[in-house]
Amino acid sequence: MGARMVPFAGWDMPVQYTGIVDEHKAVRQSVGVFDISHMGQFIVSGSGAEAFLNRVLTNNISKLQPGQGQYTLLLNAQGGVIDDLIAYRTSEREFYLVVNASRIDADWEQLESQLTQDDDVLMANASDFTAGLAVQGPKAREVAAAVFGSADSFPEHNTILVTMSENGPMWLCGTGYTGEEGFEFFMPAETAEAWFRKIVEAVKAAGGMPCGLGARDTLRLEMGYPLNGNDLSEQRTPLQAGLGFFVDLDKGDFTGREALVVQKAAGLPDKLAAFRMTGAAPPPRPHYPVVFGGQVIGEVCSGTQSPSLSAGIGMAYVPLEAAALGSTLEIEIRGRRFPAEVVKKPFYRRPAAP
């Protein structure tokens, strides 16, 4: 497909097919398809699965009915983020976890280490033999209908459908990483090629195109979604990352909870702030110094030129006084400082339907 490949978490991944901005706009305006085969999948089952996952993940998994999913976090004992993931309840006692490629081993290790002899839990790591595609954009529903032959098979937001085709089982998840309507579709790796061709064809027929990691990054950043490794780390808690909504401190004990309670009482040392460049400036990029009141106070975690806003946007951990909405930061780019303003997330909102 004329893709430019880059190594990413052990996979050769397409960074772009036609160009980041064209692909980005396709997803915002029609539809795009991303290869997400690098992502990891765990199946956690057994009569103890619900209690076990509530003990190791931050969100309250008991709130999920079969078929529903939630964004949640896996923490270390210090409350630092090992990974952010989506947990689906596929049945009363079975859960399907979709985790980040770069964290598959770390996640697996952490989950296993928390398992005791008394837990009636079976864990399976399906990552190596699972491929995946994300179909994202206002026309994703049209693509699903064309490929699966029925509009009913479209998984609504934060739901999962497990079904079967002539190519074997498939997991259809109503999630994405772009802020658009869409679905993520996981299947056994050996059936992937046939599906890839079919879906790319349907996406093109709907006026869309295959998209690479470059557009995936600009799309997720416009929504203010964190990327593990850039914006999340084992050194910072979900409270600092602004993800408190996905942490249920009242559900009972879980790994990292004590550290979060202590941190909440003491006050956060810093916070992930969203900023937008206020004038003409080079795009902010990861690791550029962030300046507040003349002092370097941190560095850019994620940063790019927003194709939708035609402005530089980014996120950085800064002390609370610098994180207030409207406060002025400066981003140091090749020795020069360019002004930026702390803004509310998401950076981009879908225009209201006419």
Next chain:
Amino acid sequence: MSNVPDTLRYRDSHEWIDPTQSPSPVGITDHAQAELTDVVFVDPPKVGTQVIAGQQVCVIESVKAASDIYAPVAGEIVAVNEALSGDPGLINREPYAGGWIFKIKPANAAEFDALLTAEAYSKHIG
């Protein structure tokens, strides 16, 4: 196939210079703009700067990456393309015309001969 005009000279780092004009405009090639895609910012050099051949003189930024631009020949930077500050996409749309980046007054016209011809550059990107 990308466009490589015969009248220009090239560096292997994808800058072009027009030796038939004085001062000589410098830009990036059609091939380079297609690789970069979507130029969003140009950090121009300072007019009056003296540069040597191969010196890094400015940076252009696409959504994907920041790229250094090198002087094809020694000389003085005598003009920068002001239009690029409002419309950096000119580099993508007109790499050999409206997308020129700066003009250089060559110190030694013989240096043009050290640069790649259109044929050699075409081979280089082939």
